[in-house]
Amino acid sequence: xxxxxxxxxxxxxxxxxxxxxxxxxxxxxxxxxxxxxxxxxxxxxxxxxxxxxxxxxxxxxxxxxxxxxxxxxxx
Numbered sequence: 001x002x003x004x005x006x007x008x009x010x011x012x013x014x015x016x017x018x019x020x021x022x023x024x025x026x027x028x029x030x031x032x033x034x035x036x037x038x039x040x041x042x043x044x045x046x047x048x049x050x051x052x053x054x055x056x057x058x059x060x061x062x063x064x065x066x067x068x069x070x071x072x073x074x075x
Contacts, residue, residue, distance in 0.1 A: 010067025017060030020052045 030048040034041050 004071055006071030007068050010064045010069075010071055013064030013067060014061055015064075017057050017062075017064055020057035020060055021054060024054065024057070025049055025051045 027047045027049050029045055031046045033044045035044050036042075
C-alpha cells in the first residue's frame, strides 16, 4: 500500500492531537526585561502558560482521522 501525502499529514495531525490531550498546557516566553536594582542589572523573563482544552485535542484527532480515512480511500 502506497501512502500518499494526505495520509501522512493525517497521521501527524492525529499525533499532534494525542500530544494535546497528554500534555494540555505549555509554556512560552512572553517578555524579557532587564531591571536595575542598585548597581546590579537583573534579567527578568515572564512566561505565558497556554492551556489547550481537551475538546480541542479531540477535534484535532477527529480531523486527522478524517484525513487518514479520505486519503486512504482516494488512493
